[in-house]
Amino acid sequence: MSGKRRLGVGLIGTGFMGKAHALGFTIAARVFDLPFELDLVTVADVTAESAETARARLGFRKATTDWRDLLTDPDIDIIDITTPNLLHKEMALAAIAHGKHVYCEKPLAPTVADCAEMVAAAEKAGLVTQVGFNYLKNPLIFLAKDIIDSGEIGEIRSFRGVHAEDFMADSTIPWAWRLDPRSGGGALADIGSHIIACMRHLVGPIRSVLAETVIHIPERPVSRGAAETRAVEVDDIARAFVRFENGASGSFEANWIATGRKMQHDFEIYGSKGSIVFTQERLNEIKVYHAGDDIRSRGFRTIWAGPEHPPYGAFCVAPGHQIGFNDLKAIEVHEFLEAIAKGGKPSTDFREGYEVQKVLSATYRSARNNEWVEIG
Amino acid sequence: MSGKRRLGVGLIGTGFMGKAHALGFTIAARVFDLPFELDLVTVADVTAESAETARARLGFRKATTDWRDLLTDPDIDIIDITTPNLLHKEMALAAIAHGKHVYCEKPLAPTVADCAEMVAAAEKAGLVTQVGFNYLKNPLIFLAKDIIDSGEIGEIRSFRGVHAEDFMADSTIPWAWRLDPRSGGGALADIGSHIIACMRHLVGPIRSVLAETVIHIPERPVSRGAAETRAVEVDDIARAFVRFENGASGSFEANWIATGRKMQHDFEIYGSKGSIVFTQERLNEIKVYHAGDDIRSRGFRTIWAGPEHPPYGAFCVAPGHQIGFNDLKAIEVHEFLEAIAKGGKPSTDFREGYEVQKVLSATYRSARNNEWVEIG
Amino acid sequence: MSGKRRLGVGLIGTGFMGKAHALGFTIAARVFDLPFELDLVTVADVTAESAETARARLGFRKATTDWRDLLTDPDIDIIDITTPNLLHKEMALAAIAHGKHVYCEKPLAPTVADCAEMVAAAEKAGLVTQVGFNYLKNPLIFLAKDIIDSGEIGEIRSFRGVHAEDFMADSTIPWAWRLDPRSGGGALADIGSHIIACMRHLVGPIRSVLAETVIHIPERPVSRGAAETRAVEVDDIARAFVRFENGASGSFEANWIATGRKMQHDFEIYGSKGSIVFTQERLNEIKVYHAGDDIRSRGFRTIWAGPEHPPYGAFCVAPGHQIGFNDLKAIEVHEFLEAIAKGGKPSTDFREGYEVQKVLSATYRSARNNEWVEIG
Amino acid sequence: MSGKRRLGVGLIGTGFMGKAHALGFTIAARVFDLPFELDLVTVADVTAESAETARARLGFRKATTDWRDLLTDPDIDIIDITTPNLLHKEMALAAIAHGKHVYCEKPLAPTVADCAEMVAAAEKAGLVTQVGFNYLKNPLIFLAKDIIDSGEIGEIRSFRGVHAEDFMADSTIPWAWRLDPRSGGGALADIGSHIIACMRHLVGPIRSVLAETVIHIPERPVSRGAAETRAVEVDDIARAFVRFENGASGSFEANWIATGRKMQHDFEIYGSKGSIVFTQERLNEIKVYHAGDDIRSRGFRTIWAGPEHPPYGAFCVAPGHQIGFNDLKAIEVHEFLEAIAKGGKPSTDFREGYEVQKVLSATYRSARNNEWVEIG
Structure with a gap:
């Protein structure tokens, strides 16, 4: 064992960005000296089939069709939201209410008021957040x-x-x-x-x-x-x-x-x-x-x-060997995890x-x- | 002799653009089958020395410090204006009044009203004009x-x-x-x-x-x-x-x-x-x-x-040998001269x-x- | 469980290329529908410390300082060689002798005779091989x-x-x-x-x-x-x-x-x-x-x-999002595993x-x- | 008048390179402070028609179908050879024999021996030469x-x-x-x-x-x-x-x-x-x-x-306005004329x-x- 503290991840959404985030976590764990031992716990998607397919492909332990399952899972420390824009707020607020750090795709939410509510909730709860400006x-x-x-x-x-x-x-x-x-x-x-x-x-x-x-x-x-x-x-x-x-x-x-x-x-x-x-x-x-x-x-x-x-x-x-798009996601993950470990802000x-x-x-x-x- | 009709050119101004125009005429005469035999008649500049230097360098026959000399010279068919913007209108109107075709650097004049006056004069006189949008x-x-x-x-x-x-x-x-x-x-x-x-x-x-x-x-x-x-x-x-x-x-x-x-x-x-x-x-x-x-x-x-x-x-x-900035001026001159020959408009x-x-x-x-x- | 057959990987060497190979396996498992469930079994390196560090970072289960441990491990199906050039032959021949498929960095070996010996052994044993021409x-x-x-x-x-x-x-x-x-x-x-x-x-x-x-x-x-x-x-x-x-x-x-x-x-x-x-x-x-x-x-x-x-x-x-160097390694891994699954040749x-x-x-x-x- | 010494040019050949050389002389005279007043005397080509067309277009005074006419013309100081490769030597040697400076397209001649003969003749005569490595x-x-x-x-x-x-x-x-x-x-x-x-x-x-x-x-x-x-x-x-x-x-x-x-x-x-x-x-x-x-x-x-x-x-x-291919020829001409004026070597x-x-x-x-x- 590495002796590092375990950090559990719950992912919502398995499309273009869901997959990119999962890759981000996976690559980050291999290339960076992360402050945590990552545990890819649960992936949530709309249908049981897509959730299970993603689970197997993306390396998670569990699959669900109800994203709310992630909220109450004590193994999960981070909730990662890659669903359409309109759903970000509800999910993020729920995650924050359950004391989870939140990683959310951009744009944060459709309105400024929505975003403000999300910021207020996260900051009040003292949780770390990250938006996907990769x-x-x-x-x-x-x-x-x-x-x-x-x-x-x-x-x-x-x-x-x-x-x-x-x-x-x-x-x-x-x-x-x-x-x-x-x-x-x-x-x-x-x-x-x-x-x-x-x-x-x-x-x-x-x-x-x-x-x-x-x-x-x-x-x-x-x-x-x-x-x-x-x-x-x-x-x-x-x-x-x-x-x-x-x-x-x-x-x-x-x-x-x-x-x-x-x-x-x-x-x-x-x-x-x-x-x-x-x-x-x-x-x-x-x-x-x-x-x-x-x-x-x-x-x-x-x-x-x-x-x-x-x-x-x-x-x-x-030098000159080049990194790709998914590697940018790994850097994003790294910054997020460092902030969690050190109590900073991405x-x-x-x-x-x-x-x-x-x-x-x-x-x-x-x-x-x-x-x-x-x-x- | 080429048998082509002679066309006399008077140039006002011998700075960056004056020189580029002179090169444009010279190059155009060598690369295109121009409809005229070009005659670089007179170059006008502020001082006698600069006018004479430009004359010798740019291949004109005469030099003057008074641009108005060009207006009354029967050898001159085209007046080419490369002076600062503020002087364009007076010079162009005078040229038009004397029945000269006008080639003028951009922008045409500082105001729309000035430009309108210049257009009206040129069109009324049936003269050909060209602006240096090279x-x-x-x-x-x-x-x-x-x-x-x-x-x-x-x-x-x-x-x-x-x-x-x-x-x-x-x-x-x-x-x-x-x-x-x-x-x-x-x-x-x-x-x-x-x-x-x-x-x-x-x-x-x-x-x-x-x-x-x-x-x-x-x-x-x-x-x-x-x-x-x-x-x-x-x-x-x-x-x-x-x-x-x-x-x-x-x-x-x-x-x-x-x-x-x-x-x-x-x-x-x-x-x-x-x-x-x-x-x-x-x-x-x-x-x-x-x-x-x-x-x-x-x-x-x-x-x-x-x-x-x-x-x-x-x-x-x-192909691939490349043309340069002064060559663009030669193309501009060519278009102007073709319009004069054919009664068209550049x-x-x-x-x-x-x-x-x-x-x-x-x-x-x-x-x-x-x-x-x-x-x- | 995915129901796919498990395939165990043993990696020798943890430098530039060792890490790139490990990333290749990891990324391949996430982006491709691989024919196997990959199991990163053991990583071998010269010192216990470097081996253990690599194990934790690269996601392997076990670490060793003796690459020969990999030969006899029934969990290991593939031996992946990323050591200096001079060592390739000995390792590859041993792996083949133990019925392992071999993935080896380029160049295969310092001499043509060495390479020929390696090819003959692999082909005789009916094993799949891959060289890292990424x-x-x-x-x-x-x-x-x-x-x-x-x-x-x-x-x-x-x-x-x-x-x-x-x-x-x-x-x-x-x-x-x-x-x-x-x-x-x-x-x-x-x-x-x-x-x-x-x-x-x-x-x-x-x-x-x-x-x-x-x-x-x-x-x-x-x-x-x-x-x-x-x-x-x-x-x-x-x-x-x-x-x-x-x-x-x-x-x-x-x-x-x-x-x-x-x-x-x-x-x-x-x-x-x-x-x-x-x-x-x-x-x-x-x-x-x-x-x-x-x-x-x-x-x-x-x-x-x-x-x-x-x-x-x-x-x-x-389109246009770009892949990076390590992704090329994932494609290399994918080709290798497909060949193993289908009995083909990369x-x-x-x-x-x-x-x-x-x-x-x-x-x-x-x-x-x-x-x-x-x-x- | 510029007071500069006149220098007469005779051009042999009016194809791609003949035209480029003529442009080179013309442009050089406009952009550089040349040490001479250039006089484009005679152009020679195979047929009377092509010679005359070139004369009119390229700005020469006379046209001929016999390149040897250039040799004996006292007005001509430079002979410019743009004919096919095989003809360079004869023409250059003749020009040198008549005391003309020679400007010749590349390659100088088909054989080293030919080139050596040309160099020896030119150096012995103390004439200035230039080859078109534009x-x-x-x-x-x-x-x-x-x-x-x-x-x-x-x-x-x-x-x-x-x-x-x-x-x-x-x-x-x-x-x-x-x-x-x-x-x-x-x-x-x-x-x-x-x-x-x-x-x-x-x-x-x-x-x-x-x-x-x-x-x-x-x-x-x-x-x-x-x-x-x-x-x-x-x-x-x-x-x-x-x-x-x-x-x-x-x-x-x-x-x-x-x-x-x-x-x-x-x-x-x-x-x-x-x-x-x-x-x-x-x-x-x-x-x-x-x-x-x-x-x-x-x-x-x-x-x-x-x-x-x-x-x-x-x-x-x-800056940034760009020069073109023909401008390179003008620089070549400039270097040649400077060498003639100063007794140097291009x-x-x-x-x-x-x-x-x-x-x-x-x-x-x-x-x-x-x-x-x-x-x-």
């Missing part, structure tokens, strides 16, 4: 933050970001839950929260936004191939101007109909002494410019992730999820009247 | 336009563009004419007009804009190294949301403090069936995506300019310069109150 | 092979490949086991075997090679910082011309002193109707050119890995390792006299 | 040379270069003069000379080569569409290992059947303290790596050409063309027996 858990994003915080590229003046994919670009894709306005919105709520989280993480708190949203595919088939259509009420594209509290200005776009783009989570950050350019399309590279380099040989440096960029070295001792805890939601909500509010909206 | 004169931009116009990438849904450089990023750069508000503005007026022209050229007329402008370096030394400073009143960065008449939406940014950027005139155009991505940093390449390509081997195609992209072949019979004539100025002006107007402004 | 286990390399095999890019004419890193570029790096000639060589044996395996995999069997090797750092400190030096007898760089049995020609280079390169495992394959270009520096992208595309819009297509490139979808249902079994070693050995032989050497 | 006349290649010569990237250890295009990749392209063995060879002679010149320019003199050549398209139609074919006797691909006099090692490839490649004149140079990577596909960019940069933020710097890289500034005062004079031819010839000699051949 793109921030990249060794090179840690490097970017270090470079910015160190003043190496001077005062930050401007930010330009985008999160664009094309999974909704084909107008024959049928209406589905992603298009349900009760989820909190469309492209912005679904994928735009990532770029908002990125802005806050790297440049800092946002003071105000001025936004617009656009629907380019106003109706979609009710089901694949159906002639009958249903109106689309949520944004295909959202765009915003941003003012940061530190005086920097910027803009971002969320777009799920960007034909050809699979993972364009890109940003450019310009400071008075340098700049940083990144695309998630090449997550193991980042470009950094130093205005102070010798003029004739200065240029953006393409930096490949290596052991000199923690925690890359946990995955591979050699950089993307529920409060941060709430802050992101405030910006997201302000963006939608701004888009209604195209007016600047202060982040409360 | 980035559009790229064989690969012609290709982009063909691809869009052919419907190959479907209905255009969104545009994202930027024109960013860093020539004003250093806060010790002193106050200068570029910062004079009478020029019509800052980054947007100076370099943003290029991206506005690009949007209009590729996606079509713009219906409305919602903009903001920001000053990040609020004061600058009155001269290099001076302790005394002068307030900056024009935009370092301008950002706008755009609605096109065809229903597409988009955004653009103009930024002259983007540390590390030398020529980031970039755009991404997303259609229902494909997309196009371009950066002026690599002007001999363009990326095109076809959603209809076989799914397992589809991706952005990186197309290098070659003879299959007219008029590249005029410069080089072999795609970037004064009327187009006026349309660009309307968008530019609307953008500034919008930025004052952050309201949508319709393009009149 | 770069081939990339969904986009599978795509490349499909494209080539389908004839889509025509008859293959030429290949240009390189495997370059810089981990030996600093001349103060001390002498170490990698420099021991008994390991079978230097850069070529250590990293060049990857590019040889790649050539064979994609273009086919190699008929002959003409090679040279070079030592650029003729001596190194006996230990870090030592004044005393030891002569280097193995290649820093190896280069070869290659003739394939199908008539294609090519070249490759192995280089471990390529300053700045971290993972330049690159190749370009030119066919009569198209071409393929790849760099491991961007392992989730491949570039494919079709000469038959419309001339004005043809160019290398940059294809990002997605679910349309099996088995990418096992890791992530969404594409990179011991026989393939032997074929690669024949080319590697012929390359060294050729380099001695710079003569063409036929692959026996 | 890719070296790039501001960023000058930068590369400066960086190497300064020791900034340490001792140079290895070089990897290629010059690949695809203009012969289609097997239906008919037999033509390029395939005539009397021209001195195939891909190597035609385009490989560029990469040899590049190696010598940047890394230094070459001591020996070990080469192979391959014919992949053994016969071609005698004319477009013809059923009758003619055997191809010259190399489609040539490959060589190289040893430099300074101890560096390297390799290069010349390939004119590299499907999809239009201008892959690429090289990578690895030193003990850094490296340089370049592709002519992006001639306005170069990548430089400094091993001594801070470890966590070191990477290849992508440097865009700007005024800090002379003579870029002659073409454009602003870096790519006939002697350098002869040195390149020695390497080229040694490469072919080596390829015959696949033996190392010392460069005499």
Whole structure:
């Protein structure tokens, strides 16, 4: 035995993100010197079959169709929520009420009020929380933050970001839950929260936004191939101007109909002494410019992730070998578990999820009247 | 003798753009089968010395310090204006009044009213005009336009563009004419007009804009190294949301403090069936995506300019050899001269310069109150 | 219980590759529908402490300092060898003698004779073997092979490949086991075997090679910082011309002193109707050119890995999210286990390792006299 | 008048290169402060019509069908030879005999003996010569040379270069003069000379080569569409290992059947303290790596050409605007004229063309027996 304290995990949801989280736990246990002995206790899903299949595949001990079973299981210390957005609040509050730490996919909840309630409950209970802003858990994003915080590229003046994919670009894709306005919105709520989280993480708190949203595919088939259509009420594209509290200005776009783009989570950050350019399309590279380099040989440096960029070295001792998406989840898990062990807070805890939601909500509010909206 | 009709050129201004125009004429005469025998008659500049130096270097016959000398010279058919923005109108109107065709650097004039007056005069006089939106004169931009116009990438849904450089990023750069508000503005007026022209050229007329402008370096030394400073009143960065008449939406940014950027005139155009991505940093390449390509081997195609992209072949019979900035000017000249010969209109004539100025002006107007402004 | 048959794994070695293999098993079990229930039984390492640390971290049940313990353990079905090159043969032969399937890091063994002995033993015993040519286990390399095999890019004419890193570029790096000639060589044996395996995999069997090797750092400190030096007898760089049995020609280079390169495992394959270009520096992208595309819009297509490139979808249902190095190991494990279940042969079994070693050995032989050497 | 001494130019040949040279003279006169007043006197071509067309287009005063007319024209100081390879020697010797400086396209002549004769004649006559190795006349290649010569990237250890295009990749392209063995060879002679010149320019003199050549398209139609074919006797691909006099090692490839490649004149140079990577596909960019940069933020710097890289500034005062292929010719012309004015030698004079031819010839000699051949 390792002598480490055991920590039990209960997972709700076994789709794209449920699987990614399970992998995150599994990989984290192999690559990091975790403060706990992880015990993957129970996985919950809607049907007995899917729950059991996931259990066997993802390495859990038990399966259930009732997520509430996890609440009362004394073996479970962490509840991990990967269900659709609309269900996060009820599950998180219940978990907190039962004294469980909570790991929840983004966005935290459809409304700011919901998020606030979740933050209040978690903080009152003194529990550790984590939201799945996985793109921030990249060794090179840690490097970017270090470079910015160190003043190496001077005062930050401007930010330009985008999160664009094309999974909704084909107008024959049928209406589905992603298009349900009760989820909190469309492209912005679904994928735009990532770029908002990125802005806050790297440049800092946002003071105000001025936004617009656009629907380019106003109706979609009710089901694949159906002639009958249903109106689309949520944004295909959202765009915003941003003012940061530190005086920097910027803009971002969320777009799920960007034909050809699979993972364009890109940003450019310009400071008075340098700049940083990144695309998630090449997550193991980042470009950094130093205005102070010798003029004739200065240029953006393409930096490949290596052991000199923690925690890359946990995955591979050699540089340039590259980590993948699921590895970002392992880093996210690691940060969460370290916070539990040390009584700290992950950089993307529920409060941060709430802050992101405030910006997201302000963006939608701004888009209604195209007016600047202060982040409360 | 070639038997071609002679066409005399008078050039006003011998700075960066004056030289580029002179090269444009010279190169055009060598690579294209021009409809005229070009005669570089007179160059005008502020001092006798600079005018004479330019004359000798740029291959003109005569030099003068009085640009009005060009107006009455019967040998001169074209007046080419490369002086600061504020002087364009007076010179162009005088040229038109004397029956000269006019080639003028962008932006056409600081105000829409000025531009309108210039357009009216030129059109009434039946003269041919050309504005220096050189980035559009790229064989690969012609290709982009063909691809869009052919419907190959479907209905255009969104545009994202930027024109960013860093020539004003250093806060010790002193106050200068570029910062004079009478020029019509800052980054947007100076370099943003290029991206506005690009949007209009590729996606079509713009219906409305919602903009903001920001000053990040609020004061600058009155001269290099001076302790005394002068307030900056024009935009370092301008950002706008755009609605096109065809229903597409988009955004653009103009930024002259983007540390590390030398020529980031970039755009991404997303259609229902494909997309196009371009950066002026690599002007001999363009990326095109076809959603209809076989799914397992589809991706952005990186197309290098070659003879299959007219008029590249005029410069080089072999693909991949690359054209440069001054060659774009030669293509601009060629289009102008063809229009004169055939009684046509260049795609970037004064009327187009006026349309660009309307968008530019609307953008500034919008930025004052952050309201949508319709393009009149 | 899953009802699947259990399969026990014994791992020898817990360094860079030991850990990567352990991760490969763990990840494979989570993302693939494996034909077995994996049981990570025992890990063997040199010291009790390192073995126990690895056991706890990597998820094995038992630890030992005597790798021979694994041979007689009836719970163990697979022996996984990640020790230095020189030890592979003894361990593999022992494993085979005890009826274990064998998974072994590359290169298989220092000499062709050693490899032949290993192949003969494994084939006679009817056991399944796998060699760690992990770069081939990339969904986009599978795509490349499909494209080539389908004839889509025509008859293959030429290949240009390189495997370059810089981990030996600093001349103060001390002498170490990698420099021991008994390991079978230097850069070529250590990293060049990857590019040889790649050539064979994609273009086919190699008929002959003409090679040279070079030592650029003729001596190194006996230990870090030592004044005393030891002569280097193995290649820093190896280069070869290659003739394939199908008539294609090519070249490759192995280089471990390529300053700045971290993972330049690159190749370009030119066919009569198209071409393929790849760099491991961007392992989730491949570039494919079709000469038959419309001339004005043809160019290398940059294809990002997605679910349309099996088995990418096992890791992530969404395209563009990217897999990492350890995921390649999971694919390698999956192929191995499928072969065990179905009685098949992995594409990179011991026989393939032997074929690669024949080319590697012929390359060294050729380099001695710079003569063409036929692959026996 | 400029007061500068007049220098008369006579051009022989008006094809791809004839036009490029004419543009080179014209552009050079506009962008550089040339030491002479250029006078484009006479252009010679095979037919009266082509000569006259070229004269009018390229800006010469006179046209002729007899190149010998140029020899005796006292107005002509420079004879510029852009005819097929086989004709260079006769023309150059005649020009030299008449006291003309000679500008000649590469390769200088089909044999080393021919080249030697040309060098001897030129040097004896004290005339200035220039060979068209235009890719070296790039501001960023000058930068590369400066960086190497300064020791900034340490001792140079290895070089990897290629010059690949695809203009012969289609097997239906008919037999033509390029395939005539009397021209001195195939891909190597035609385009490989560029990469040899590049190696010598940047890394230094070459001591020996070990080469192979391959014919992949053994016969071609005698004319477009013809059923009758003619055997191809010259190399489609040539490959060589190289040893430099300074101890560096390297390799290069010349390939004119590299499907999809239009201008892959690429090289990578690895030193003990850094490296340089370049592709002519992006001639306005170069990548430089400094091993001594801070470890966590070191990477290849992508440097865009700007005024800090002379003579870029002659073409454009602003960085990032880019120069094109014809501009390289203007720089070549400038270097030639400066040498004439100052009694110097261009870096790519006939002697350098002869040195390149020695390497080229040694490469072919080596390829015959696949033996190392010392460069005499």
